[in-house]
Amino acid sequence: MSKAEIEAKIEFQEEIGEANPGGYQPVRFARVKYKASPTAHIDIRRFQRGYGDEGEEVFFPTKVGFRFPEREFRRVVEKYALMPESYVHPIIVKKCFSLLNSGEFDSAVIQAFKAIETTTREKTGAPADMFGERLLKKAFNPDDGILTNHKLPKAERFAFLNYITGAFSFYRNSSSHRDIELDFVSAFDRIAVASDLLKAIEDAEINV
Structure with missing residues (x-):
């Protein structure tokens, strides 16, 4: 031919x-x-x-x-491609990558966003009965949040609060409360968002 x-x-x-x-x-x-x-x-x-x-x-x-x-x-x-471990937060790598590799995509996403919750609680000293959106809204309240970056304009402080609570509710809660059809790529996309948020939490200065 x-x-x-x-x-x-x-x-x-x-x-x-x-x-x-x-x-x-x-x-x-x-x-x-x-x-x-x-x-x-x-x-x-x-x-x-x-x-x-x-x-x-x-x-x-x-x-x-x-x-x-x-x-x-x-x-x-x-299944076999190398994931950018240098880009992803080490806590996410430790808690989620083995789950990704074994095909437990829902569990990997849940663990990623659980890390956001536990890291925020530890950094702010919040009690164990404060969790989820309530915990995040208190920590990043645009007016008096203990982790809020007051150097940012108020509109951006509101935007970050919406970002972290929206991602937490949409990604974490959906995987927790119903069966979601995830593949490797879609799960990794969600985990990358959690990694970005986790870095922001760790970089945040505590307001006293």
Whole structure:
């Protein structure tokens, strides 16, 4: 089959990555959608460095490679890809990453937001019977919260209070009170929000 015939069968194609870039035989990852197929595929193929008609450097695809459905590629990558541990708060890494790796996505999210609650209580010295939104609203009350950053304009203090209580209620409570269909990526997105909030809590100065 000629190159023109192959290209006629392709709806779209985009390169998504490359291994050994600049080498003589780089391996390129491409997302390909064929007109006859309802799903996209990932093509992993070795290229060979050569030269064009005018002596310019060109990389030619070889027959060494394989192609499989994108959903299978995502399944493998989600399971084995390295997570950015240097970006995520160490408490989140300790409490949540093993749950993520074992597929316990709801539990990972709950533990992430539980860390927000326990860290806030410990830092403010709040009693054990103060928890959830009530605890966060007291700690970050825009007017007299013990952890409120009064250097910020009042509108931003209100915005942060809405951010932390909204994320806590929406992500933590939903996972606690009903079954949520989460996958690795959606769970990690929620955990990243918890990590951001946890860093803000730890950075907050105590108002005396």
